[in-house]
Amino acid sequence: MASTTNHVNQQHDVVVVIVPLPAQGHLHAALELSRRLSSANIPVYYVSTTAHVRQAHSRAAGWDPLNTPNLNFIDFPVTFNAPPTNPDASIKFPSQLVPAFNSSMQLRTPITDLVNKLGSISRRVIVIHDFLTSWVVQDVPKISNTECYCLHTVSAYLMFTYTWEAARPPVPPEAEVVLKQLPSQDGCTSPEVIEFAMKQINVLQDAGNIYSTSRAIDGMYLDLTEKMSVPKDFKNWALGPFNPVDLNIDKKDRHYSVEWLDKQPASSVIFVSFGSTTSLTEDEIRELAIGLEASQQRFIWVLRDADKGDIFSGEVRKYQLPEGYEKRVSERGLVMRDWAPQLEILGHPSTGGFMSHCGWNSCIESISMGVPIAAWPMHSDQPRNALFITEGLKIGISVREWERRKEVVPAETVEKVVRTLMASPEGEEMKRKAMELKEAVKLAVMEGGVTHKEMESFVAHITR
The missing domain is CATH 3.40.50.2000 (Glycogen Phosphorylase B;)
Structure with missing residues (x-):
């Protein structure tokens, strides 16, 4: 021992x-x-x-x-x-x-x-x-x-x-x-x-x-x-x-993603992350990249491979993005390839939405910070969590139905969902409900x- x-x-x-x-x-x-x-x-x-x-x-x-x-x-x-x-x-x-x-x-x-x-x-x-x-x-x-x-x-x-x-x-x-x-x-x-x-x-x-x-x-x-x-x-x-539920971030110890958020307008950024257990295919990455760019919304995208059983062993796969993509979106998009301080990003005033796999930790962190969710479940409890977020709590929008999980989500769908969540009256209402739930959890x-x-x-x- x-x-x-x-x-x-x-x-x-x-x-x-x-x-x-x-x-x-x-x-x-x-x-x-x-x-x-x-x-x-x-x-x-x-x-x-x-x-x-x-x-x-x-x-x-x-x-x-x-x-x-x-x-x-x-x-x-x-x-x-x-x-x-x-x-x-x-x-x-x-x-x-x-x-x-x-x-x-x-x-x-x-x-x-x-x-x-x-x-x-x-x-x-x-x-x-x-x-x-x-x-x-x-x-x-x-x-x-x-x-x-x-x-x-x-x-x-x-x-x-x-x-x-x-x-x-x-x-x-x-x-x-x-x-x-x-x-x-x-x-x-x-x-x-x-x-x-x-x-x-x-x-x-x-x-x-x-x-x-x-x-x-x-x-x-x-x-x-x-x-x-x-x-x-x-x-x-x-x-x-x-x-x-209250974050006290040391000003000296700010992560580069949080410093990037400091420069963005309030509630203007969608955080895109599929947790520690999901790996996307090349096709999924391509469509997601095109959809985020076409949405014209600001974003932070955590593009990393799922954890292995021992996170300290061996090489990690590096995802490829379309040629010149990161340069084109650099004004309003940050692509991260390392471990992200998720709670700090969700808790930042500039973050207004979260595209998530709906693992329960991610759901409850988003709720704690009053951030509505674009629900894109991948496995395990996630399809049911996504239903609870969208239909039960009404603080999110579905990216795709579970019955269609074998299909690649097209860029047009990504674009539409991101715009709805981030720049529509429907999205505003989800944000309002998410903030109410945040206050209830805090109390x-x-x-x-x-x-x-x-x-x-x-x-x-x-x-x-």
């Missing part, structure tokens, strides 16, 4: 062990939750493979995880392949990450040993694990003074869609409108991921769920979920968003707000 801490031998009342899935969105949500719990004066142990603990550190935005009181990191060296991405795969799911997912299963014995050790010197050990690391922690409930909680790095709305499809419970009319339009699961994941997920589902044995959402965003779906909770003492907490995390109270309730529950 390698570790950045020697605190495992110190005696404590209650300690928390957090076990994320080794993929960026999951690592990030678990790290932010670790930070919040450690600030409640609870020792927290963030545990993953060596490569993924390093990844979590390297992408923490605006704070230093290694100098945070009560936050400890334990990493276990495991070996796995990190194949390159395949942008031409028929299903967009990032299959290159599957070896890393499977590698996390090697942590079952080391994590059980760690919890046993902590349990021998603590009154209670709380294990918070990603839904997709349930298999790793399956031995933990047999340890007498432990409790397990499942971290869902998704919305309560998404989790409820599965319940609704299976049982069709009655729902309010505003939920029914959305649920009756649910896109199919076809093309969302690959067979090997479904197999991996089934292994997790078969061993679930938790005392409660934690959701990466806020009751200000999808409280109705949390209420519906709670009505159907069995047993009745099973608890659900919405502790998100797992990102700051929720402040003292006395619903999220703040929910975090207090969770801390009181685990330290009871």
Whole structure:
């Protein structure tokens, strides 16, 4: 066992062990939750493979995880392949990450040993694990003074869609409108991921769920979920968003993209980014490039390959743009090929829209910053998140329907969607709704707000 801490031998009342899935969105949500719990004066142990603990550190935005009181990191060296991405795969799911997912299963014995050790010197050990690391922690409930909680790095709305499809419970009319339009699961994941997920589902044995959402965003779906909770003492907490809702950017430490935004008019820039798990084909890049140029709107476009299982290994594919493109658009477009400070870009007053794959972290960051979304889902939970953004919350516009996912989105569609979002009365209305939701989320995390109270309730529950 390698570790950045020697605190495992110190005696404590209650300690928390957090076990994320080794993929960026999951690592990030678990790290932010670790930070919040450690600030409640609870020792927290963030545990993953060596490569993924390093990844979590390297992408923490605006704070230093290694100098945070009560936050400890334990990493276990495991070996796995990190194949390159395949942008031409028929299903967009990032299959290159599957070896890393499977590698996390090697942590079952080391994590059980760690919890046993902590349990021998603590009154209670709380294990918070990603839904997709349930298999790793399956031995933990047999340890007498432990409790397990499942971290869902998704919305309560998404989790409820599965319940609704299976049982069709009655729902309010505003939920029914959305649920009756649910896109199919076809093309969302690959067979090997479904197999991996089934292994997790078969061993679930938790005392409660934690959701990466806020009751200000999808409280109705949390209420519906709670009505159907069995047993009745099973608890659900919405502790998100797992990102700051107020940004304090150090003036000396500004990223070049933020400095570029400083020179643009208010709400004039669309931010284009498809997250850490999507690779575009050459055809998709060409049409997107032409559409952005034709829209005549200002943009920041993050043009980078999806993460590999180990982001520190090997070469990264460089995308080609049409000849002379970057020079032609240089007055109003910035093409970035490196990791982008997404929250800072979304939180900048010059940013007025976000073209996104609708991964849940990106959705909730956009909501937190009051930015409407051009929804272009690629895989996993994204098609359903896109429906929630456009039809449920009404803070976005669809780039293409999920049924047409195998078609290349033409430049004309990109141009039309960008203009609608950025320069039309319809876009203005989405922006207004997005700003209202931002205020609601902000109030929720402040003292006395619903999220703040929910975090207090969770801390009181685990330290009871």
